[in-house]
Every structure is written in C-alpha cells, then in structure tokens.
Amino acid sequence: MTGSLNLPLAGRVFVRGLTVEQATATLASVYAQYLRRPTVTISLLQRRPIQIGVAGEVRSPGTYTVPINAETSQLPRVTQMLETAGGITQIADLRQVQIRRPQPTGGEQVINVNLWELLQTGNLAFDATLRDGDTIFVPETSVNLAEAPLLNNTSFSGDVNLPVNVSIVGEIYRPGTYTVTGSPARATEAGLPGQNQSLSSVGGPPTVTRAIQVAGGIKPLANIRQVQVKRLTRSAQEQVFEVDLWALLQDGDARQDAVLQSGDTIVIPAVSALDPATASQLGSASFAPDEIQVNVVGEVIQPGVVQLSPNTPLNQAILAAGGFDNRRARKGNVQLIRLNVDGTVSRQEIDVDFTEGLSDANNPALRDSDVIIVSPTGWSTFSDTVSDVVQPLENIFSIFTLPFRFLRLF
Incomplete structure (x- = not known):
C-alpha cells in the first residue's frame, strides 16, 4: 500500500491522504499536460479500514482497526481514538499529545496536538484528523488536583466510575488490597469494612475516602493532611502525590478526594499527637469508623x-x-x-x-x-484477702460438723 495510482500516460501519482475531490483535481492537473481540458471522474467503491496505534497514558493501548464510511470518507479524530482506547488516564498530558505519521520516503512526521486547548475553547482545530498508519502517543505528567475534575469528565476520559483494585496501608484499621467502587460506604465498627449504603447518592468514582471507608476507617492518630497516593505510569515509573483530607473536612475542597486508578497505593502516615478539637472532628468524619x-x-x-x-x-x-x-x-x-x-x-x-x-x-x-x-479500694482488697483466708477454714469446719448434722436427722 503505497498510496499511489499507476495510470496510462501519467504513470505513478501519489494520492495518499487526499479526499476524492482533491485526488480528482490532482489527476486533472497531471493529465492537463497531455490532454486538452481533461475530464477526470473518481468513484470510491469501498473504503478500506485504516489502522491507528494508540500508546502512552490510555487505559487500553494498542492498534485499532477503524472502518471508514465510504459515503462521507470521514476519518477519525484524535479524541475519537482516545475514547476507542478506553480513555485517558489521570496522569495524561493533554498539552503535548503527539501524532506520529509515517512518511512515504521513510521516517516519520511528529505532529503536536494540544487537547487542553480543545477542552478550554472547543476549537476543533485542536482535534486533528488522523490517517492510516498514524500512532497517537499520550505522554505522562504529574497529577494536578485542580485540573483532575475536568479531565475525569471529558468524553475521552473513559468510565471513571468503574471499580478499581487498590492497596491501602498505614494508619488504617484493616490495611490490605481492596476492590473499591463508587458506592458510598461507611465503616461501622473500627476495623470492619464499610458496607455500601442504600442512598440516593449512590454512584460516582472510587475515591481516596471511599477506599478508607472500605478498609475500616482511619485510626485516631492518622495524619490526614499528608495522605500519599502512589501511582505507576505506563512506563513503569512511580509517581507520588499528596492529598489533604483536612482541607476536605474544613473547607469542603472536594478536589482533595482524588479519584483512584487500579494499581494505586494509599499511604496514611501517623502524627505523634492530636489536640482534642482536631480529634473530635476526625471522629465525626465520614471516613472514620462509627464505633x-x-x-x-x-x-x-x-x-x-x-x-x-x-x-x-x-x-x-x-x-x-x-x-x-x-x-x-x-x-x-x-x-x-x-x-x-x-x-x-x-x-x-x-x-x-x-x-x-x-x-x-x-x-x-x-x-x-x-x-x-x-x-x-483498700478496704475491698483487705476484705477479699480475709475472705480468701477464711473460706478454706469454713470448708474444714463444715467437714467436722457434718456427722452432727447427720445425727440430727434421727
């Protein structure tokens, strides 16, 4: 598949990447060298599927075969392929997405796409059209809690409400690995996993606080100001970011309740002491046990x-x-x-x-x-001691008086 046509007189003409109208104009221009006012008609009988590669920070990287509508000849855009690949992860760098396009002469052309501008402005010019053989690469970046809500609600972010498998360690009653869903859960007795509640608010993504609830709740000396989330990138590098659940409790900063991905590890450090007011607030938090x-x-x-x-x-x-x-x-x-x-x-x-x-x-x-x-009290202790001494004597005396009690029966 060279993307060219072998034609009489004209020889090989490259039409790869052209629309039907553009290819018609190209052939007419070529034949104009040999014919007066040439009439060229191109009909596309069947559009073959194209192959697009998707790599980097997406949920299901790989190669995808995309059918093309012969009537419209509409090629897929970058966001459509990201959605096909399961959506982006939460550490995807949308500002530096790359399209790697092979060239007929060898090598490849790298086209940079800023999808963040697409989200901010809605300008479709930032959502580039793809060609057969293109590869989309989504690089990684550090977690930005301020931008995370927008990333999680894009059409190409995937379903963030799916259950995830995470590990949780530190100042938690039941450290270990858990499957965390988006359903609200409240830890009842300390150390027991929280049970899903039948509430009208059921739903939403699995977050840090829901993982804590499932793991039995925080311990009294949990340092919720510096909770760490460890996350592996597609390149097997570990990223660590912190969330401040105290800001969630005090200011209602919901951004601190980060959405989790499968494979995350939550680390809850300890503090040496807590003042009574802070301890009281922690005890009433939704991610503390009820009992x-x-x-x-x-x-x-x-x-x-x-x-x-x-x-x-x-x-x-x-x-x-x-x-x-x-x-x-x-x-x-x-x-x-x-x-x-x-x-x-x-x-x-x-x-x-x-x-x-x-x-x-x-x-x-x-x-x-x-x-x-x-x-x-001291008197109770003395009484117990005297009782311990006297009791054996009473038992012995009872043995000696037993015959006399027997004679009284007659």
Missing part, C-alpha cells in the same frame, strides 16, 4: 467491652459500663492501658472527673482497644 471497642475491667457495675463513638472521653466509657461499684471501687483514679503505634504499651493514671469535658490530663479521648482498669 470503637473499649474494655472496662475491675470495679464497675457491668465490666467488659463497650461500644463507643470514636474519641469518646474516658468518663463516658465508665458510665457506659454502668458506673463505679460504689461499695468497692476506688473512685479517685483509674488506669488507662493503651497500645501505641510503635507497638509499645503505655499506662496512665487518670484522676476521674465526671464534670470535666474532653481533656488529655483528666478525661482523654479514647481509642479503639483501650483498656480502663478500675481498682478496688
């Missing part, structure tokens, strides 16, 4: 595991366990046992004050798996 489990043991009415809202103050946990056993509990202070992020265990003596609000000193916010120990 945590705290174990209250010792001298309370109903010792055991209690279900609480995240960042519930310590005194409320004691009340949830029925309150102090007034006869036996040492009410002045309790012990708080906590497993830290680094794997160590801390023990803190807390002076309980039921009238105090959230306070790191006397009424700290609780975390999942905390243990509260309510010790007995």
Whole structure:
C-alpha cells in the first residue's frame, strides 16, 4: 500500500491522504499536460479500514482497526481514538499529545496536538484528523488536583466510575488490597469494612475516602493532611502525590478526594499527637469508623467491652459500663492501658472527673482497644484477702460438723 495510482500516460501519482475531490483535481492537473481540458471522474467503491496505534497514558493501548464510511470518507479524530482506547488516564498530558505519521520516503512526521486547548475553547482545530498508519502517543505528567475534575469528565476520559483494585496501608484499621467502587460506604465498627449504603447518592468514582471507608476507617492518630497516593505510569515509573483530607473536612475542597486508578497505593502516615478539637472532628468524619471497642475491667457495675463513638472521653466509657461499684471501687483514679503505634504499651493514671469535658490530663479521648482498669479500694482488697483466708477454714469446719448434722436427722 503505497498510496499511489499507476495510470496510462501519467504513470505513478501519489494520492495518499487526499479526499476524492482533491485526488480528482490532482489527476486533472497531471493529465492537463497531455490532454486538452481533461475530464477526470473518481468513484470510491469501498473504503478500506485504516489502522491507528494508540500508546502512552490510555487505559487500553494498542492498534485499532477503524472502518471508514465510504459515503462521507470521514476519518477519525484524535479524541475519537482516545475514547476507542478506553480513555485517558489521570496522569495524561493533554498539552503535548503527539501524532506520529509515517512518511512515504521513510521516517516519520511528529505532529503536536494540544487537547487542553480543545477542552478550554472547543476549537476543533485542536482535534486533528488522523490517517492510516498514524500512532497517537499520550505522554505522562504529574497529577494536578485542580485540573483532575475536568479531565475525569471529558468524553475521552473513559468510565471513571468503574471499580478499581487498590492497596491501602498505614494508619488504617484493616490495611490490605481492596476492590473499591463508587458506592458510598461507611465503616461501622473500627476495623470492619464499610458496607455500601442504600442512598440516593449512590454512584460516582472510587475515591481516596471511599477506599478508607472500605478498609475500616482511619485510626485516631492518622495524619490526614499528608495522605500519599502512589501511582505507576505506563512506563513503569512511580509517581507520588499528596492529598489533604483536612482541607476536605474544613473547607469542603472536594478536589482533595482524588479519584483512584487500579494499581494505586494509599499511604496514611501517623502524627505523634492530636489536640482534642482536631480529634473530635476526625471522629465525626465520614471516613472514620462509627464505633470503637473499649474494655472496662475491675470495679464497675457491668465490666467488659463497650461500644463507643470514636474519641469518646474516658468518663463516658465508665458510665457506659454502668458506673463505679460504689461499695468497692476506688473512685479517685483509674488506669488507662493503651497500645501505641510503635507497638509499645503505655499506662496512665487518670484522676476521674465526671464534670470535666474532653481533656488529655483528666478525661482523654479514647481509642479503639483501650483498656480502663478500675481498682478496688483498700478496704475491698483487705476484705477479699480475709475472705480468701477464711473460706478454706469454713470448708474444714463444715467437714467436722457434718456427722452432727447427720445425727440430727434421727
């Protein structure tokens, strides 16, 4: 396929890339050298399909065979082929799209196309027409959260609402690999995957917060200001960008809730400490669990595991366990046992004050798996010790008095 015609007198005439009208004019010009007022008529019986290659930051790169309408002879445009290839990825550089076009004499011509201008102006001149044998190459660029919403809503971005497989690690209750959908999910108990909700707002793309919900929610010391998303490009290079979920909570900046792609890894770092106000806001976030489990043991009415809202103050946990056993509990202070992020265990003596609000000193916010120990008073401990000593003696005395009890029966 050389794109030429071998004709009497005229010999080889190149018509590749010409429309029927342009080819007719070309042949008429050639035959005018041999004939007076030549009449040339060209009829296209059947337009053969053309092959277009698509590479780079598209979802399904490869070679595509495109049928051409013989009546209109309309060739495909760049955006049509990007849509055929599944759409662009979120790190596609639309400002530097290339068309690589082979030349009859060898080599190739590189044509730069700025599709970003097409999106901004709607000027079809930026959506170039393709030819048989062309290859579209979409280079990569860094993620731009400000431009991402527009990229995700173009006709050639593909379906961003499809489920994706991502990994999530760090300050999350259930790190691992998950399939994330666009359906809203709320983590119920800390560490349990969130369940899809039957809401009118079901739908939308899989985002960072939805991945966190599916993975059981954030831990209390999660640093949501510097959440990292690691993403592989088509050239196997890793890109890392940060999202600030605190800006999402405080300012409603929805751009921070980045849309995910299959293969992404989300990393949630930790902070050393949180002030009570920040902790309270995090506990009410949609990507925090609804409940945590705290174990209250010792001298309370109903010792055991209690279900609480995240960042519930310590005194409320004691009340949830029925309150102090007034006869036996040492009410002045309790012990708080906590497993830290680094794997160590801390023990803190807390002076309980039921009238105090959230306070790191006397009424700290609780975390999942905390243990509260309510010790007995000194008198209760003494009574228990005496009971332990006397009980065996009572058992022995009961053995000696058994015959006399038997004789009384007669």
